[in-house]
Amino acid sequence: MELFGSSLESIYLTTLVVSAACMVLYILFGDIVDGVVEGVSFINPILILAFITFTSASGYLLELLTGVNSWLIGGIAAIVALLFTILFNVFILIPLSSSEESLVYTEDSLKGRMGRVILTIPEDGFGEVVIEGNSGTIAKSAVSLENECIKDGTEVLIIDVQKGVVYVTPHTREHLYS
Template identity: 55%
Template structure:
């Protein structure tokens, strides 16, 4: 079969090459395009590129190795591409998205955490605190909850969070389950 005077195999190959190039560009510049993923989960550029890549690859291979009609090849390739894109979404994209979210933290989740002062907190001033967790180390500005001096190296308890600043008090070790 020919389309616009060009053999259909060449068109599938051309689409496959273009989809591959767009996929590589998406890897580098995907953050700019992710805005469309926020509008609708069905317009995820990675899934669209995966579908086009799977479709054109399957159609190209089927055109070369089978004697099926082009309409049958388009139907088979579409079904195969849909299934492969769905599997990619379910087993790769969705777990990656939830894993990315689980590594984040909210300011409210820092209340009640124990950390260490790395820059002394002066009276009525700001220092810096480090809180260690399983997902990494968090460094935030800190102020004394009671407006008192807190020396560098002191373990502290986060009491309150306002405007990105953690208000802390010295942590008295009694029954301590956390090391840090």
């Protein structure tokens, strides 16, 4: 069957190449597109591109390998694409979007955590503290809460965080029991 003077195989193949190229561009420049469609939460461009890619790929393969009616091939290709797009969303996109959030920390989440001084904190000056956790190792500028000198290697307790600087106090086992 022909459509617009071209065979359906060539239309499916052209659509496949164009949608795959658009998907690569979306991966590179997706933040711009996300900003444009930010107010419309039900539109997910990657799912639309995936559906078009899956439809054109399955339509091309079915046209090439079978002698079934072209209308039936279009319907089968759409059903296959819908199924693959749903699986792609459920098993790849949703887990990726939730895992991204789990690695993020806020300044408030640092309060009350333990750290270790890696650059001595002088009186009325700045040093550096390293905080280790499940999300990785974080190094932050630090100031002594009581304006005292804290030597490197000292365990400290983070009391407050202001403008990216942690306010710390030396932590000893005695503080735990008093």
